[in-house]
Amino acid sequence: MLLYDYFRSSAAYRVRIALALKGVPVERRFVHLLRDGGEQKQPAYLAKNPQGLVPALELDDGTVLTQSLAIIDYLEALQPEPRLIPADPIRAARARAAALAIACDAHPLGNLRVVSYLQQQLGQSERAVLDWRRHWASLGLEAVEALIRPAPFCFCVTPTIADVCLAPHVFYAERFGVSLDPYPNIRAVAAVCAEHPAFQAAHPAAQPDAAEAAAGP
Amino acid sequence: MLLYDYFRSSAAYRVRIALALKGVPVERRFVHLLRDGGEQKQPAYLAKNPQGLVPALELDDGTVLTQSLAIIDYLEALQPEPRLIPADPIRAARARAAALAIACDAHPLGNLRVVSYLQQQLGQSERAVLDWRRHWASLGLEAVEALIRPAPFCFCVTPTIADVCLAPHVFYAERFGVSLDPYPNIRAVAAVCAEHPAFQAAHPAAQPDAAEAAAGP
Incomplete structure (x- = not known):
């Protein structure tokens, strides 16, 4: 899996925490939100996430998931332990x-x-x-x-x-x-x-x- | 269950749709966001939801749930059919x-x-x-x-x-x-x-x- 990441993005930071808690390894590509007018607005990234926001998680089959909380629910299904969503x-x-x-x-x-x-x-x-x-x-x-x-x-x-x-x-x-x-x-x-x-x-x-x-x- | 509702709130509207799709009956209290400076900011409602936002869902034991998407996930657990979150x-x-x-x-x-x-x-x-x-x-x-x-x-x-x-x-x-x-x-x-x-x-x-x-x- 490949995480499109930016160090200061709160949403990307959430996904990094979830990945680290679950011990799920990912490769990373850094999308610099300020460089060159914003790498997130450039065609290469918009092809991955048309919303032009980080993070995005690209699965090994090329599927790209967006929205940090949706990604975290996906990780919860992929690797249920440790649980981030209480069972009750x-x-x-x-x-x-x-x-x-x-x-x-x-x-x-x-x-x-x-x-x-x-x-x-x-x-x-x-x-x-x-x-x-x-x-x-x-x-x-x-x-x-x-x-x-x-x-x-x-x-x-x-x-x-x-x-x-x-x-x-x-x-x-x-x-x-x-x-x-x-x-x-x-x-x-x-x-x-x-x-x-x-x-x-x-x-x-x-x-x-x-x-x-x-x-x- | 009791839904604190306002007709024009998009978030409340989401919960109304989910309740209707699942056929879960609720009583309702209407929280008028414009009347008297905003009923959502008055102590009676803040005691239910300190965020002062609608909707809130009060369960029969007095537990109050807030945030429309969290409420919808709760309804999904309470009444799984019809599913609003795909199984895959x-x-x-x-x-x-x-x-x-x-x-x-x-x-x-x-x-x-x-x-x-x-x-x-x-x-x-x-x-x-x-x-x-x-x-x-x-x-x-x-x-x-x-x-x-x-x-x-x-x-x-x-x-x-x-x-x-x-x-x-x-x-x-x-x-x-x-x-x-x-x-x-x-x-x-x-x-x-x-x-x-x-x-x-x-x-x-x-x-x-x-x-x-x-x-x-």
Whole structure:
């Protein structure tokens, strides 16, 4: 399998964590979101993922899967252990809800193409864009703070899809200066994630393409 | 079970479709997103869903589930037939990806709270907000157009989670004047959905709270 990846993409980071937790090996191609006007918008990548977003997972038969949460559900079917979706339907729904509170309601607002629209179409200043990023990142943290019950991961003794989404969101929020002080549950989970080898291996700073980092999306 | 619902919410509309497809009966409470400054922001509702978003599904034991896609996965476990998530993992990933291309990358950008931020914090005009809505709605349609293979629903002879998300997105896009002309796959799916009793029963215009509609989010 081949993962189209970018070190700072929260969505790609989720998939890297899931792959590392499940011990599924992948090759990688790095899609630099800022180089040459965005490699994700170039025909070679659009042929893989017409949405022009990372990540994408290319299977050995050439099938390309997109959308981080759909890829994670696929990995869950491919390699059920360790489970990232609790077996109990109510616990599963809670873990998925925390994941979706980030993936639907927080993360997309800070996406490169949304920020570009604010700057280019709406003429917003750097300061206004930073406030925008912080506002939606904080609302995502508030939502998750109320949903999770650290044990010590968001809901269980082992990571679920909620942790897989939360760690990248915490990375994003801190990168843009959002304090975790108001969120004790999230601070507790972030601390155990930071000690976990799979989360460490998936961290943006540990990726080969991080070395090339410029200021970035 | 009790569904906290609002007729025009795309996310609530998805859950109504899933409930109707599965024939799961629910009571409903209507949470009017515009009345009295937004009933979703009032303490009575925040006690149910601290995120202040609809829908929420309250189970008979008082457990409250949030996030439309998490609720739909819960309903899939509760009442597996008819399946909304294909059994084959690759087909499931494709259906989920189309659903998420709407639920993550398109729908949140047009949410009431995002539009309010554009108007109030960023001082954007009605025209600029309409352009914003149309831009992200169109990108969502483009993404789905490239992913689906009508058969005659998005991927199968029966509706999946992709159709459950697409029909509300089409309703939203058309409401704000986005033409479906460039999207023949979506037009084909929208036509079969419009003829399906579960989609008809879930349509915003068929809801009891629609009668009270004012200009709306």
